[in-house]
Amino acid sequence: MSLKSKGINAEREIIHMFWQTQEWTACRVAGSGSIKYPAPDIIAANIHRKLAIECKTSKNKYQYLDKKEIHELLEYSKKTNTEPWIAIKFKKTEWKFIQVQNLKKTEKHYVTTKAALKEKGICFEDLLKINSVCETFK
């Protein structure tokens, strides 16, 4: 399976999780990462909250994220008053959702490790329990 197909499958997995709640919707953004305008991989929304989500799966013990994609996620979120989240799934673990300020910043990337994500990421069920965290990003 190509890297692109794997990415799309990961995104679809998250989309199903949202729709299964009955209250949430989620959809994939076409061409995210390749179009000229900033856009997240997934837009999830219910009647009260809107989330912009970047998705990553990793076979290693760490996950790097390009500064550009994080900055574009934050730009999109700011312009739309949407909560920015990064969804990461390390092999043999469940999806965790982490905020940008909980990633480590290196010279060229943002990065998190399997251990750091376990500590600072939240599971899907907890993501849904939060009241809007949008205020943080205004």
Add this chain to the structure above:
Amino acid sequence: MSLKSKGINAEREIIHMFWQTQEWTACRVAGSGSIKYPAPDIIAANIHRKLAIECKTSKNKYQYLDKKEIHELLEYSKKTNTEPWIAIKFKKTEWKFIQVQNLKKTEKHYVTTKAALKEKGICFEDLLKINSVCETFK
């Protein structure tokens, strides 16, 4: 050019229009119309408003819309508190934006004509001027 490519080009045209305003964002939804969950063609948003948009271009004097796609647009909009709009461009005219209640309902479709759209649709600039019309759809 295939029908699908024409559809994507029409959607991109609208996306550019939103981004050119500086205040608005817009993105195409992947697989809209073919995925199993309801989703609009385009999600446009600024800091205050969120729009779910179905896009159509027509070479004829009328434009039919499947009941299913309109009902899915309304379902998505209701679940996400988003304004549902239909963007239609008849040949040699500019894009007009129309609300579902201003389409004519037939037994199997919704439909509008070039003349009806001119009367009941609004231009892009006016769409942006409106304060949120979300209340109408709650």
